[in-house]
Amino acid sequence: xxIVPKKDxxxxxxxxxxxxxxxxxYFSVGKRLERKTRCSATRGFILSTLRGGxxxxxxxxxxxxxxxxxxxxxxxxxxxxxxxxSERKAKSGRAIHVTLTRKGHEYRKRxxxxxxxxxxxxxxxMTPEERTTLVxxxxxxxxxxF
Numbered sequence: 818x819x820i821v822p823k824k825d826x827x828x829x830x831x832x833x834x835x836x837x838x839x840x841x842x843y844f845s846v847g848k849r850l851e852r853k854t855r856c857s858a859t860r861g862f863i864l865s866t867l868r869g870g871x872x873x874x875x876x877x878x879x880x881x882x883x884x885x886x887x888x889x890x891x892x893x894x895x896x897x898x899x900x901x902x903s904e905r906k907a908k909s910g911r912a913i914h915v916t917l918t919r920k921g922h923e924y925r926k927r928x929x930x931x932x933x934x935x936x937x938x939x940x941x942x943m944t945p946e947e948r949t950t951l952v953x954x955x956x957x958x959x960x961x962x963f
Contacts, residue, residue: 839958846935854931856924858890860886860901865927867902867917896921918922 830837847858854861862882866873873881879889895917896902901921904913917925940948 836958839955850931850935853935854928856893856928860889860896861928862890863889863896864901864921864928865896867915867921868925870916872914872916874907874914878911878915 820864826837826841831841856864862884863878866878866881875889875893876885876886878893879886882889891901893904897904899920900918901924902915903918904915906939907914943951
């Protein structure tokens with residue numbers, strides 16, 4: 818199976834790079850989940866920062882996620898229009914607080930359900946030993962200093 822189109826990552830790079838394979842897999846999985854849920858990764862991450870009743874302003878969300886503030890601002894504006902989040906001016910300062918609406922909570926639950934279903938399918942395809950090895954290797958890659 819080709820993880821990403823050949824034009825995106827040249828085969829000689831994939832052949833010679835473990836990190837290119839990790840990146841290609843990450844983007845492939847992300848794109849498939851986006852298509853299935855009709856929710857971008859950016860929106861999913863924003864919804865995740867607002868879980869549990871969190872009230873944050875756009876700058877706090879951007880900082881927590883390591884995203885550009887403009888990207889977060891645009892995503893939140895569209896999410897407000899869709900009724901997924903609400904905005905409220907802070908009592909002091911110029912900040913605008915963002916919270917999940919009831920519709921946003923339901924939408925987030927649907928996203929979690931889709932991710933759990935994908936995880937479940939993967940668990941069924943791999944043996945417990947394969948899963949343990951994969952997680953161990955991914956942790957090793959994530960913690961590697963270079």
